[in-house]
Amino acid sequence: DTAVSQTPKYLVTQMGNDKSIKCEQNLGHDTMYWYKQDSKKFLKIMFSYNNKELIINETVPNRFSPKSPDKAHLNLHINSLELGDSAVYFCASSQRPTGHSGNTIYFGEGSWLTVV
Amino acid sequence: GQSLEQPSEVTAVEGAIVQINCTYQTSGFYGLSWYQQHDGGAPTFLSYNALDGLEETGRFSSFLSRSDSYGYLLLQELQMKDSASYFCAAPNTGGFKTIFGAGTRLFVKA
Numbered sequence: 001d002t003a004v005s006q007t008p009k010y011l012v013t014q015m016g017n018d019k020s021i022k023c024e025q026n027l028g029h030d031t032m033y034w035y036k037q038d039s040k041k042f043l044k045i046m047f048s049y050n051n052k053e054l055i056i057n058e059t060v061p062n063r064f065s066p067k068s069p070d071k072a073h074l075n076l077h078i079n080s081l082e083l084g085d086s087a088v089y090f091c092a093s094s095q096r097p098t099g100h101s102g103n104t105i106y107f108g109e110g111s112w113l114t115v116v
Numbered sequence: 117g118q119s120l121e122q123p124s125e126v127t128a129v130e131g132a133i134v135q136i137n138c139t140y141q142t143s144g145f146y147g148l149s150w151y152q153q154h155d156g157g158a159p160t161f162l163s164y165n166a167l168d169g170l171e172e173t174g175r176f177s178s179f180l181s182r183s184d185s186y187g188y189l190l191l192q193e194l195q196m197k198d199s200a201s202y203f204c205a206a207p208n209t210g211g212f213k214t215i216f217g218a219g220t221r222l223f224v225k226a
Contacts, residue, residue, distance in 0.1 A: 042216075045215075105159075106161070107158040
């Protein structure tokens, strides 16, 4: 009964390819996120959706496009992959947008993307 | 801007107590959270402090001083399995985005 699940876990692909990562949460949460963790373990938010609506869109290349078909799913599509896109991408969810009440963020196991 | 500063590495021996500090700068503050991440794993929530003082959860405790813009995570009776990265985190001004510190890598030695 994985709370936040994402696929694939590992992805090795060539520069210039297009790839997608899928994410699903079964916690009944309203808010979902994509975080990127680089080789120095720095966790940076990329996008956040609340009830299928985009509420956070960080300074991310427009080659990255999130899609939320419903509030339990948030997918990430990446076009024209570059070497610098190699990282671990974490999907996450919380009951509502993080804020005053210290909303816990639940992370998926991560998708390890390597661009060669 | 908003930032959270924490040491990059801490080393301690099994059975000892270790404190991981976090100082933050933010124009609005809604509380400080701590997450643990083992190598190859996902960050998992440990604790949250909204008010000043100490919150205890088993071997782990977290402290917050809003006047000092400072908090810490205290790990007692260290075990080898506590070797991991620990992140402090806080919502940004407006509260819609959680910002994470750069993480503190804890090495527990026998």
